[in-house]
Amino acid sequence: MVPLGWVVGCPLLGWISDLKGKRKPVISVGILIMMMSFSQLIYVPTLMPAVISMLIFGIASGAAMLPYSIIKEANPDHVKGSATGGINFLTFGITAILGPTFGKLYGKTLETVTDHETHFTQAGNFMLLVMGAALIASLIIRETGQKRLIKPHVFRG
Secondary structure: OHHHHHHHHHHHHHHHHHHHOOOHHHHHHHHHHHHHHHHHHHHOOOOOOHHHHHHHHHHHHHHHHHHHHHHHHOOOHHHHHHHHHHHHHHHHHHHHHHHHHHHHHHHOOOOOOOOHHHHHHHHHHHHHHHHHHHHHHHHHOOOOOHHHHOOOOOOOO
8 A cells, every 4th residue: 555655645745845845844744644654553553444554654655755856956957867876875775774674673583472463563663763763854954945045034124
């Protein structure tokens, strides 16, 4: 259901960020919705079916494509390809580190644990921690959307 959510979420969140003229708030709200839907799946799984939770998660995670817009907006034309390659490297580099880390912490013990529900919750907590780190990063990055150029009018009278 997550990839199906991307089909809806990527263009929808791209459109919303273009409409608002800002990227950061859409990314941050996307991460918050991801965290809420994932938390619901882990802590209150009977609240709604997992397929709905994962569809919502997928739609919200469509915000993951917005950093590609940011990197293109933040760099001059003559380095846009290199900048996009750089962010792609970061995306896959972080995945290459987190995948084995997650596997070592939770994947190897799946067959040996007796309480699978607690194991699932602990693994989910790891993922929520990673999403929390992404949320912090989304608050730190520089805004590049069109509205960043508009400065509020200051009344001097």
